Amino acid sequence: MRHIVLAAAGAALLLAGSAAAQSGRTLDTFVTEANRVPMNPTAMLRADARRLVAEYRGGMRTVVERIRADRAAGRTPPACPPDQISVNPREMLAFLNGIPQPRRAQMSVTDGIQAWMASRYPCAG
Numbered sequence: 001m002r003h004i005v006l007a008a009a010g011a012a013l014l015l016a017g018s019a020a021a022q023s024g025r026t027l028d029t030f031v032t033e034a035n036r037v038p039m040n041p042t043a044m045l046r047a048d049a050r051r052l053v054a055e056y057r058g059g060m061r062t063v064v065e066r067i068r069a070d071r072a073a074g075r076t077p078p079a080c081p082p083d084q085i086s087v088n089p090r091e092m093l094a095f096l097n098g099i100p101q102p103r104r105a106q107m108s109v110t111d112g113i114q115a116w117m118a119s120r121y122p123c124a125g
Contacts, residue, residue: 027112028104030055031096039090059110063117079117080124092116 034052043049063079070077095116096104104112 025055025109026105027096027099027107027109028101030109030112031093031104034093035097055109056113059108059113062110063114066114076123078114079121081117081121085121095119 030052033048037043037046037049037052044053067077067079067081096112099107099112099115107115
C-alpha cells in the first residue's frame with residue numbers, strides 16, 4: 001500500500017479538510033480564513049491557524065484514504081500521487097483561491113484538497 005508523506009511543514013499553516021465537512025464549513029470559508037493567516041513562523045501561535053492545520057490534515061487524510069480504497073477496489077482514484085509528496089502552502093492556497101467563489105461555496109475543504117491533488121497528480125489515461 002502506498003504511503004503519502006507530507007514533506008512541507010509550512011503546508012500545515014494554511015490548509016484544511018474533513019473537519020470542515022463535519023462542521024458544515026465550506027471551502028470558501030476555509031480559504032477566506034487561510035488568506036488572513038500571516039505566512040510566518042509565528043502563525044502557529046494563532047488559534048485560527050491551528051484550527052486550519054487540523055482541518056487540512058483531516059482533509060488530506062480523507063483524500064489519501066479515498067485513493068487507497070479506490071486502488072484496493074480496482075477503481076481509478078481521483079488522483080495518482082507518488083509515495084511521497086511535498087506541499088507548498090502558497091501554491092495550494094493559490095490553487096484554492098483560483099476556484100471560482102460560487103463553486104468554493106459548494107465544496108468542502110476535502111473536495112478542494114482532492115481537486116488540488118487531481119490537478120497536480122492526474123492519473124494516466
